[in-house]
Amino acid sequence: MSAPSEFDWNHIRAFLATAEAGSLSAAARQLRQTQPTLSRQVAALEADLGVLLFERIGRSLVLTEAGADLLEHTRAMGDAAERVALAASGQAQSIEGRVRITASDVWSAYVLPEALRRIRDQAPRLEIEVIAANDIRDLMRREADIAIRHVRPDQPDLIARLVREATAHFYAASHYLDRRGRPAAKDDLASHDFIAFGDVIEMLGHLTPLGLPLTRANFRLGSQSGVVAWDYVRQGFGIAPMDDGVAALTSGVERVLPEMEPLVFPVWLTAHREVHTSRRIRLVFDILADYLSA
Structure with missing residues (x-):
């Protein structure tokens, strides 16, 4: 290109x-x-570029490989231009209304606060409602x-942006490991207590393929609340996987099997297409995208 x-x-x-x-018709509107x-x-x-950016399939336009590559660069340009326009006109300070953000309870408690400070600094008249929920709230029905x-x-009708490939490891309270011993290999985990986040069978479905010798007997305590389950880890009840960023913000815990390959999971920022026509939603979306991508 x-x-x-x-x-x-x-x-x-x-x-x-x-x-x-x-x-084209929707973009023109x-x-x-x-x-x-x-x-x-x-x-x-x-x-100008000498490439085809779209292919027409039926009534829809589909990005070519060159178009998809260009989109990643132009999104950043578009976000920057929007923020410049808002700042230049002073509208960021005057934007008001309610914006509802939904995230897991752990991310709502540990990850979002700094982003919320940035939103408040840029648009102090906005009302932000954080829906801390571990189920998937329906954006189509405007639950968020x-x-x-x-x-x-x-x-x-939803747009989604991949903002991060997050990593996680296993963690436990230092005083738990002082008492029960620090595992040196995966097989050592069989004799340890684990904290369940939600359904134990579902959790084992994710952990067993990693070669971990765990059964239901290892999970004698858990909670549907991620915040509660993580606090049980902090209080020394057992071991659990956790986002590395969240663990870094939690005093008194340390990584178990630090040489183990990290668990990697995507983080998608999602909104209804109204994000393009609602300045308050677009502003919050862009601030979150910048923060979570950092």
């Missing part, structure tokens, strides 16, 4: 809107332009405006 001789933000904006809306105008701008960008999930949603 060759770089255009002159940068035209209008062409980039047209491409970005079309890629995220999925059609979003940008308040005519469809032919938008089509010419996208075509001009394709001509923005969701932080570990699986990508497949509903066509």
Whole structure:
């Protein structure tokens, strides 16, 4: 893909809107332009770059490989341009209304606070409601405006951005390990107590393929609340897997089997497509994306 001789933000904006809306007509409505105008701008960008950015399948436009590659770069540009526009007009300070964010209870308690401070600094008149829930709240039914999930949603009216590949390890309180001994190998875990996060059978379904010699007998304590289960770990009741970032914020715990390969899980930031037309939702979405990507 060759770089255009002159940068035209209008062409980039047209491409970005079309890629995220999925059609020229929807993008034209979003940008308040005519469809032919938008089509010419996208075509001009394709001509400048010398590549095909979209393929038409039925009534929908599908990104080509070159288009998908360009999208990752233009999203960052679009987010930056939006923030500059808000800051320049002073509108960030005047944006108001309620935005509901849903995340697991552990992430709500440990990960989100710093992001919430940034939101408050940039838009002090916003009302933020955090829905701390370990089930998946339905964005289509507007049970929340923005969701932080570990699986990508497949509903066509939702947009999702992969913001992080997070890692996790096993952790326990130092005083628990002082009392019960520090495992040196996976086989040593068979004699230890574990804390269940939710359903034990489901948890074993994730842990057994890792070669861990665990059975239901290892899980004699647990909770549907991730915050409660993690506090049981902190209080010395046993071992549990935890996001490394959360563990780093928790005093008195240490990594078990520190040489073990980390558990890796995706973090998706998801919202209804209204994120493009609601400035308060877009502002919160962008701040969360920046924070979680860091």
